[in-house]
Amino acid sequence: METIKHVINTLFAPQYLVTLVIIGLFLFYRYRRVVTQNKLVAYSILAAPVVFFAVSTLDPNFWVQFKRPDNVPIAGMMLLVLFFTWLALKKAVQNDDRIRDGRPVAEAEPEEEEKVFIWPDLVYTELICLLLVSILLTVWSIVIPAPLEEPANPQLTPNPSKAPWYFLGLQEILVYFDPWLAGVVIPTFIVIGLMAIPYIDTNPKGNGYYTFEERRSEILLFQFGFIVLWVTLIVLGTFLRGPNWNFFGPFETWDPHKVEALKNVNLSDYYYYWLLDQPKPEAPPDADVITQLWAIFRREFVGIFLVLGYFLALPPALVIFSKFFRKMFIKMGFMRYMVMTFLLLSMGLFPIKMIARWTVNLKYFISIPEWLLNF
Amino acid sequence: MSGFGQRLKDKIGSPSQWFGDLTRTPVWKSLFRHKLPTDPKNRALVVLTNVFLHLHPLRMRKQGMRISYTWCMGGISFFLFLSLTVTGILLMFYYRPTAQHAYPDMLDLMESASLGLMREMHRWAAHLMIITVWLHMLRVFLTGSYKPPREFNWVVGVLLMVLTLLFSFTGYLLPWDQLAMWAVTVGSNMARATPLMGVEGPGAQLMAIGDVPLITAGSDMRFVLLAGRFVGEGALLRFYVLHCLGIPFIFVILLSTHFWRVRRDGGISGPGKGGRLAL
Numbered sequence: 001m002e003t004i005k006h007v008i009n010t011l012f013a014p015q016y017l018v019t020l021v022i023i024g025l026f027l028f029y030r031y032r033r034v035v036t037q038n039k040l041v042a043y044s045i046l047a048a049p050v051v052f053f054a055v056s057t058l059d060p061n062f063w064v065q066f067k068r069p070d071n072v073p074i075a076g077m078m079l080l081v082l083f084f085t086w087l088a089l090k091k092a093v094q095n096d097d098r099i100r101d102g103r104p105v106a107e108a109e110p111e112e113e114e115k116v117f118i119w120p121d122l123v124y125t126e127l128i129c130l131l132l133v134s135i136l137l138t139v140w141s142i143v144i145p146a147p148l149e150e151p152a153n154p155q156l157t158p159n160p161s162k163a164p165w166y167f168l169g170l171q172e173i174l175v176y177f178d179p180w181l182a183g184v185v186i187p188t189f190i191v192i193g194l195m196a197i198p199y200i201d202t203n204p205k206g207n208g209y210y211t212f213e214e215r216r217s218e219i220l221l222f223q224f225g226f227i228v229l230w231v232t233l234i235v236l237g238t239f240l241r242g243p244n245w246n247f248f249g250p251f252e253t254w255d256p257h258k259v260e261a262l263k264n265v266n267l268s269d270y271y272y273y274w275l276l277d278q279p280k281p282e283a284p285p286d287a288d289v290i291t292q293l294w295a296i297f298r299r300e301f302v303g304i305f306l307v308l309g310y311f312l313a314l315p316p317a318l319v320i321f322s323k324f325f326r327k328m329f330i331k332m333g334f335m336r337y338m339v340m341t342f343l344l345l346s347m348g349l350f351p352i353k354m355i356a357r358w359t360v361n362l363k364y365f366i367s368i369p370e371w372l373l374n375f
Numbered sequence: 376m377s378g379f380g381q382r383l384k385d386k387i388g389s390p391s392q393w394f395g396d397l398t399r400t401p402v403w404k405s406l407f408r409h410k411l412p413t414d415p416k417n418r419a420l421v422v423l424t425n426v427f428l429h430l431h432p433l434r435m436r437k438q439g440m441r442i443s444y445t446w447c448m449g450g451i452s453f454f455l456f457l458s459l460t461v462t463g464i465l466l467m468f469y470y471r472p473t474a475q476h477a478y479p480d481m482l483d484l485m486e487s488a489s490l491g492l493m494r495e496m497h498r499w500a501a502h503l504m505i506i507t508v509w510l511h512m513l514r515v516f517l518t519g520s521y522k523p524p525r526e527f528n529w530v531v532g533v534l535l536m537v538l539t540l541l542f543s544f545t546g547y548l549l550p551w552d553q554l555a556m557w558a559v560t561v562g563s564n565m566a567r568a569t570p571l572m573g574v575e576g577p578g579a580q581l582m583a584i585g586d587v588p589l590i591t592a593g594s595d596m597r598f599v600l601l602a603g604r605f606v607g608e609g610a611l612l613r614f615y616v617l618h619c620l621g622i623p624f625i626f627v628i629l630l631s632t633h634f635w636r637v638r639r640d641g642g643i644s645g646p647g648k649g650g651r652l653a654l
Contacts, residue, residue: 112438141495152556183565198526373577
C-alpha cells in the first residue's frame with residue numbers, strides 16, 4: 001500500500017501530471033470509438049476518478065485536503081468535465097459515422113427538424129432542471145457549512161496563501177512565469193484569445209452539431225487549453241500545492257519545513273558560464289544610458305533573438321516551409337493568420353517554458369531585472 | 376357515517392369544489408388569464424403573453440430542446456444567477472461592509488439569523504455557477520455554436536464569464552476572515568506587476584516626469600483596485616459596492632444582450648442553413 005501511495009505521489013508531480021493528462025487527452029480522442037462505444041471501457045473511465053476519490057479518502061493526508069469545503073466543487077468539476085467531454089465525444093463519433101455513410105447528422109434527422117411548441121416540452125424540462133439544481137443546492141448547503149476562518153489579520157500571513165480556487169491555474173503559472181505575465185498579460189490574452197475564436201476559425205463545418213473529424217485541430221486545441229492548461233492546473237494548485245507553494249503528493253503531509261533547492265538558471269547563465277566559460281558583459285555603474293543598454297542587450301541577446309524569432313520569424317517561416325500553413329495563410333488572409341499564429345504561439349509558450357523548466361531548470365529566457373522585465 | 380359527520384362533510388365540501396370555486400374568483404382570473412393550456416393556440420398564447428416565458432420562441436426544433444444537446448448549462452447558470460441575487464439580497468440585510476462589523480455579522484449570520492442557510496446557498500451557488508458557465512462554454516464550443524451568425528454572442532458570453540469570475544472574486548473578500556483577506560491579497564498582488572501601470576511591473580520606471588515617479592505603491596493599479604496599499608477597509612467597501620451594484624449592473628445589461636442575441640441569431644444552434652431555422 002505504501003509503495004502504491006509513493007508511486008502515486010510521484011506521478012502527481014507537476015511534470016508527470018501535466019504530461020499524463022496530455023497523453024490521456026490524446027489517447028481519449030485517438031481511441032474515441034473504443035472510449036465511447038465499448039461500454040466496459042466507458043464505464044471504467046467514468047468510474048475511475050470516483051473510485052480513486054473514494055479509496056483515497058481513507059488516507060488521512062488526502063482527506064485533510066479533500067474535505068476543505070471550498071475544495072468540494074473542484075472535485076465535482078473534475079467529474080463533470082470528464083463526463084461532458086465524454087458525452088460530447090460520444091455524440092461526435094456517432095455523427096462522424098453518419099457523415100461517412102452519407103447520412104444526415106443526428107441533429108438533422110427529419111423528425112429532429114420538426115418544430116414543437118415550447119410549452120410544454122421545453123418549459124417542463126427547464127422546470128425539472130431547476131428543481132434538481134435547487135435540491136442539490138439545498139442539500140449541499142445543509143451538509144457542508146460555508147467556511148469561516150479566523151478574523152482577517154494583516155499581520156498573520158497563512159502559508160500557503162492561495163487565491164480563490166478558480167484562479168489557482170493562474171497562480172500555478174506563477175511557478176513558470178513572472179507576475180506581470182502570469183497575473184496580467186496571460187489572463188488578458190486568454191480573454192482576448194477566447195473572444196477571437198469565432199473570427200479566427202473560418203471552418204464552416206460543424207456548426208450546430210457534435211462532430212470531431214470535421215474540426216479536429218479546433219477541438220484538440222480548445223481541449224488542450226481547457227483541460228490541460230486550465231482545469232489540470234487548478235487541480236494542481238488546489239490539492240497538490242502546500243506551504244511555500246511546494247509540491248506535495250495527494251498522500252503526503254503538508255510539511256511547512258520542506259525545502260526545495262532553488263536551482264533554476266537563466267538562459268544567459270547557460271550561454272556565458274556553461275558554453276563560453278566567461279563572465280557576462282556588464283557596463284560600469286557610472287556609464288551612460290547607451291552603454292548600459294548595449295551591455296544588457298549583449299548579455300541577453302540569445303534570449304531576445306529566440307523570443308523575437310519565435311513570435312516574429314516563425315509565422316512567416318511556417319508559410320514558406322510548410323504546405324499546411326501556406327494553405328491556411330491563403331485561406332485566412334494576412335491579418336487573420338498573423339493574429340491566429342500570435343495567439344497560438346502565446347499558448348505554446350506554456351508547454352515550452354514548462355518543459356524547459358522540468359528538463360534543464362531554465363528560469364528565464366530573457367532576464368532584465370533592471371527593468372523588472374523577466375520573460 | 377353519523378348524521379353529524381355527513382352534515383359537516385357537506386358543509387366543508389371536497390377539495391375539487393374549493394379549487395373549482397377558487398379558479399372562478401376575480402383574483403385568480405386576474406393572475407392566470409388562461410386555463411392550463413392543452414391546445415396549440417393556448418400554448419402559444421402562454422409563451423407569448425408571459426413575461427418570463429417570452430424569452431423563448433413559440434416553437435423550436437426538437438433537436439434544440441434535447442438536454443443531451445444543450446446540457447441545460449446556460450439555463451442552469453441563469454437560474455443560479457437568480458438564486459444568487461435572491462440570497463444575496465437577503466444577506467445584504469445582515470451585513471455591514473466595515474472592518475469593525477463585517478466579521479461579527481458573519482458570526483451572527485451563522486448563529487442567530489433565521490433561515491441560516493443563505494450564506495451557504497450563496498457561496499455554493501457561486502462556485503457552482505462558475506462551473507456551469509465553463510461547461511456552457513465547452514458545450515457551445517463543441518457544437519460549433521459560435522460560428523456565423525453567432526460570433527458576437529460568443530464574445531458577449533466570454534465577457535459574461537469574466538464578470539462571473541469577478542463577481543466571485545469580489546464576493547470572496549466580504550466574509551473578512553483570513554481566507555478572504557489573503558486570497559484577495561494574493562489575487563490583487565498581481566496588479567502590482569501590471570506593465571507600466573504597476574509599481575513592480577516592467578517599465579514602471581519609465582512612467583516618470585523628470586525625477587518624480589508617477590507610479591508608486593500609492594498610485595498604481597493595485598492601489599486603484601484596493602483603495603489602499605493593502606487589503607483594508609477601503610478595499611472592503613470597494614469590493615462590496617462592486618459586488619452588489621457595479622458588476623450586477625454591467626452583468627444584467629450583457630445578460631439581456633446575450634439572451635436577445637440568442638433569439639435574433641436564430642435560437643439554439645442547429646445544423647442546416649447556417650443554423651438559421653428557429654422562428
